[in-house]
Amino acid sequence: MRLRKLQPVPRRFYDRDPKVVAPQLLGKILVRRQGRKLLAGRIVEVEAYLGEDDPASHAFRGATDRNRVMFGPPGFAYVYFTYGMHYCANVTCLGEGTAGAILIRALEPSAGIEEMALNRDLNLSLETEHVRVLRALTSGPARLCEALDITRTRDDGKDLTSLKSDLWIASDRSHPGEIACSPRVGITQAADWPLRFYVFGNPFVSGPKVRRSP
């Protein structure tokens, strides 16, 4: 995969309401530079979190040490640790002082697949298991973080709009496909808000495939 094809999405793209940005993020490429290798995947599933107006958002009760990045400028990584063992990655939206973020829930791997499998401690070489393992690489917010070796200590607050970062989101001209939306996964507050967006029919999407128009 060539670097010149992986130009970052500009910061102004993220300086809008997360529920507007979220569906437009589908089809873009999340890129990790790992040593001399590029690990990349097409974003096929996201969830919008609306900040202080959203009971399900980490920002609902105001700024803390953990969620500080959400209140900063748009286009930065908000990475948090959850369930005692997993990391999840968001990109911040809206300007300084206004919280908003989009959780990246699933990728379709496109480059550095062997490195991702190593990071996940999965074996892609067994032919009978290949499809199952490939689908398990990045279909889930914690899985994709493990595959791209995204952690809070290394990546929280990282600029996702710069090639100087070793983690960024690149634009892609190809059409993502048909977009569907549904309630968000795994939350108890505002559990019926339709803020999960995904590429309909894509096999790398995690969780329930409920059909609903965006």
Place this chain on the structure above:
DNA sequence: GAGGAGATCGTCT
């Protein structure tokens, strides 16, 4: 294929 339980610890009350 679906559903349930356990793992495990940072964060906030």
Place this chain on the structure above:
DNA sequence: GACGATCTCCTCT
């Protein structure tokens, strides 16, 4: 002290 924007493994159908 309770809970969580999850994942994996196991059991049951």
